[in-house]
Amino acid sequence: MTMAETLPLLILLPFTASLLCLLARFLNRFLLAQIVTAVSVAASLLILGLLLPVLRDQGMLTYSIGGWPEPLGITLYLDGLAWTASVMGAVLSLCALLFAFGEGSYRSDFYFFFLMLLAGMEGVILTGDLFNMFVFIEIVSISSYILIAYSLTRNSLWASLRYLLLSSLGIAFFLLGLFLVYRSTGTLSLHLIPGSFGLGEGAANLPVSVSRSLGLAAAMLTVGVGLKAAFVPLHTWLPAAHAAAPHPVSALLSGVMIKISFLAVWRILTAFGSIEVQSLFRFLGPFTALFAVVLALSQTDSKRLLAYHSVSQMGLIAAAYGAASRAGSGALVASLAHILSHSMFKSLLFLSVGAVIHVSGERDLEKRGRSSSPPWLLIFFLAGAFSISGLPPFNGFVSKTLISSLFKTEPVLATALRLTAVGTAASMIKLSGIFRWSGKRSISLGSEGEKPRLSPFCIASLSVLALLCLAGGVLPRLVLENLIVPAVGSSKFGTPTGSLYGSIYTARHLAESLAYAALGGMLYLFIRSPFGSRWLRRLGRLRLSLDGALLLVVAAVVMFAVLGGYL
């Protein structure tokens, strides 16, 4: 058995394990489901580790299912980008699982959907074919709808249905784009579309009608998958959904799922060579980042605040990705670096806030919980908060420095990114309000004495994530050279120059990041003032109706097509 033949195992392992979880549900063996889940994720991680030397050697591994080669069969591809994303997914899902074990309130069917979600995400990364991507995206989507609504509370049901309707409309556009691709090229393989059919260099040889319909297809595919990557104006589902989900699911959705969707956009636009659509992200990204951080500031629910930050940070990732249309692969390094950093620190934030909610029983920042949380939880929260605010020595500092260096020559976009950094720091100060002491112990209703405790599993999960955040900041060169640069290098954009990450810890960058934090503190004082809080309260009440959100999806398709110059 060659190493390439283990590729399908990465998808099949979680699938098989999920069936065992279903079996465990009928046998009423919760422990079996937990063990099977943990073992299958750990095994995927092991396989990925074994594949690394082979991947380094060959650059890309391929496996054709059933032995049928590309135009006829289904082929899986593992390149550097896929490897890095898979490792990120496996490590984070292991952390989320540990936390779920610690909470202990999930039945076997939770692990069934959890594993289906993992299998689907792995499939989206590995597939080299647009239709398979559609199938795996739908597996990811359906399991995430159910996981979001898992607690069956009123909010979670409504959030889940909103997400379902919006995402399905997006996927309909994805299918329409797929139709256009097949009609104009006769293939659905992402690896056969470039070259003779590509929009980039081969465009001159194509009839106008074909290149137009391919461009339109690129816009539709981008919106279809991009809806899950949640950049403005497609972010409308995310805050409610990620806030209503159980804590480990929030961490997994914000940490991994939206990144995987973004990488799918990345892959599609790489295949199409569609510079026009890609460069739109250069403007859309900073706008998304700033817009979402203002809304985040206005939230009073702790998890909703964090969910808006996911949108905002996706804006930064998209901005760096868009900048790559001019700055080349150095910008892609910055984008992927921030994908990794964000997945670590956002999971850490969601889980540490989740731990506080677990103990105190209160998620609203303006109310006091039934008991105060243990002070050492603050360490984990601060690691995440420092990281998201771009403060040294955490990984957020490294990737945010890389991103801001891309926009040096563009004052408007750079200002938007600076304001985002200030707003992020301010809202993290606001979020730390969840740690306040609960004043006088409320006259308890018999719950005294059985104060909820945190299990060692939760603490282990938080410690791993905090250490990863720290490692990314202390050893930036190690992470960039081993995980990120090879991943970007093998994805057809040529080899990176390496000049970008030469100097990260310079006095100037350190001073800048401290200045943003200080300005964030001042902004926090402003929003606590009567004038500021009145306006924020008004802003926080704004809700877009479902119909408006659906209309925005249609508008986004038109926008991408028109601005890309295809309609």
Add this chain to the structure above:
Amino acid sequence: MAGAIILLLVLVAVAGLILTDNLIKKVVSLSILNSALVILFVWAGSLSGSEAPILLPGVLDIVDPLPQAVMLTAIVIGICLTAVALAIVLRIHKCYGTVSRRRLEELTKNDDG
């Protein structure tokens, strides 16, 4: 002619999704949208030939089998999606006592998370 009907179906479905107030009607619109796309693929595929793609002797002008095969999967996914959506709508009705989008948004206006 067939193309015009498919276009009409897509427009009806998208309009239904956006304009109707009842959540069940929204889910039905989604189902129509999915069917319209399936018909689009199968129709476009059928233009490529005149005979079923079973390679017996004498069969030469076959239609492209890929769109049909692909749509079989899309139909299955569409059914799963409709089922999950209706199950969630049912739960929503149990919790809130309504399936009207407008009423639901009024009820959840002050909720967080």
